[in-house]
Amino acid sequence: MNFSKSFSLLAAVFLPVIFTPMSLAQSNMSDTHQDEAQLLSFTAEQMKMADIRVAKLTPKYMDKRLYAPGEVQANGYTSYVVSPRVESVIVRRHAILGEHVEKGQSLVTLFSEDVAQAQALYRISYADWQRAKKVSKDVISESQLLATETDYIAAYSRLKAYGLSKKAIDLIAADNSSALGEYTLKAERSGSVLSDDFQQGQRVSAGDSIMVLTDEHELWVEARLAANNRMPLTKGTQAQVILSGTAAGEDNTYQAEVIQQAHTIDPKTRTRIVRLKVKNTNHQLHPGLFVDVYFSVITKEPILVVPESALLRGSDGDWLIYSKQESTNKDEVHSEEAIHEQDEISSHVENAQHQNKAKQKEDSAKEHQHDHNETAENTELNKDILSVSLAAEVAHDHEEEHQQNQQGQTNFIAQEVELGAIYRVFSPKEQRWLSWREVSGVAENSYFAITGAFFIASQSAKSGFDAHNH
Structure with missing residues (x-):
């Protein structure tokens, strides 16, 4: 019987000790729920798995895209139009559409009566000029020599104006048996044949575009x-x-x-x-x-911008970002709670001692009665002790888990923002365009989640509270 009463006393003392902190914690949670409703905590491992990255919100100049x-x-400044300088007939082509040609390459061969006459005149002028240079000054006057030279230069310049190259002109004088009237237009610069709107045998007028090189x-x-x-x-x-x-x-x-x-x-x-x-x-x-x-x-002034991946709509339609909050120092809070709990425990122990003394007097008078109920009381007492032990273990495990979770956590809070203009920036690293939004209503130099906002919002929904604290 004494053994039974001793365990009854232990149960009376420790049950308040174990369950008082739990009841106090529930009371504190209900009291502070309004203050901590928006706070979401994540460990470093959780942030890594959810790809939650944090960046500093600083004003910057942005490119406004139009x-x-x-x-x-x-390019009209570097393009070249190939055209005959005299009425001609196209004999053959040497380059096709889209072909890349080099400077001096043959493009098209034409025939012209005017060119034939100019070539014949040049052949004669060239021969006269060469003969005049060999004659003694005593035989030919200086004026005749000058006239012969002038006729040669005029005939040469006429062929150049018709588009003949120096090599083609020299060949006329070197080979008197060569055919007259045919001439070939050469590429004056390197480039691609952009157009060749003509056919062989076609008669073209002076200035008509045959080819365009660019x-x-x-x-x-x-x-x-x-x-x-x-x-x-x-x-x-x-x-x-x-x-x-x-x-x-x-x-x-x-x-x-x-x-x-x-x-x-x-x-x-x-x-x-x-x-x-x-x-x-x-x-x-x-x-x-x-x-x-x-x-x-470029914007005239630096502005606050966030990537669109950091923005989410709240339940009321407002736009949100998740701002990083500084971790609070909870050691003082836990110390105050421990002191409060210790006072509660001392009070329960004193009350239990007074009740124990009163029971000893009462039990001494009834000691000789109902010895056969001792076994049943011991059974009930064992159940109480087992319940107390399990409750103590649960409370201890909960405290250890709470302490571990408080280490290395990052806190986020939902914050409403007003959106402004859209800015698109090309990322050379990702080889794609990224969209940024101008925001207002948030402090400069604060930290916020640039990725993983959807995961944070999902955890907020699981917690069962409104991110706006409405």
Whole structure:
């Protein structure tokens, strides 16, 4: 019987000790739920698995992108038009459309009556000039010598004006049996044959375009803007030219520069034309292709921007970012709770001692009664002791888990922001365009989650509270 009463006393003392902190913790949780409802904590391992990355929110200058459709054009300053200088008939071609030709390469052979007469006159003038130079000055006057030389120079210049090369002209004088009237136009510069709108045997007039040669290493892009667009696009403004690929991810991006803009409106399309020059590094751009042009205009002042991956909509439709919060020092809180719990334990122990003394007096009078109930009381006491032990173990495990979770945690809180303009920035590392949004309503130099916002929001939903604390 004494053994039974001793365990009853132990149960009376330790049960309040174990369950008092649990009840206090529940009370504290209910009291502070309103303050910590928005706080979400993640360990370093959780952040790594969820790819949660944190960055500092600092003001920066951004490129405001202005879109305009564009068309690739041949560089008019480096292109060359191949045309006859006299009425002729096309005899044969030597280059085809799209072929890359070098300077001096034969392009097309023509026949002309005027050229035949000029070649004959040159052959005679050349022979007279060579004969006059060999004659003594006593035989021929100086005026006759000058006239002969002048006729030779005039005949030579006429053939040059018709498009004959020096080598072809020299061949006329060297071989008197060569046919007259045929001449070949040569490439005056290296480039690609952009057009060859003619057929063999066709008669062409002086000045008609036979071929167009262009250097495709540097091309023009003509972008068309709305007539009322007042965006300042001065000479030297940078832009990106995007040539869409046949499949996703095959787009080619080129850096371009504004070289001039029209001060008149196209009467057909009612648009303003802005001309850019672009380096055709991989030879993928060709005249006639349609491209997308994005002009880059630097903001006048630095602004706060976040990547779109950091933005989420709240339950009420507002935009949110998850701001990193400094970890709170909970050692003092735990110390105060421990002192409070110790006072509660001491109070329960004193009450248990007073109750024990009263029970000893009462039990001494009833000791001789109901000895057969001792076994049943011991059984109930063992159950109480087992319950106390299990509760103690659960409380101990909970405390250890709580202490481990407090080590190395990062706290986030949902914060509403107002959105502004959209900025698209090309990432050379990822080889794709990234979208950024201007935000307001958040402090500068604060830290926020740039990736993993969706995971943070999902954990917030699992916690069963509203991220806005409404």
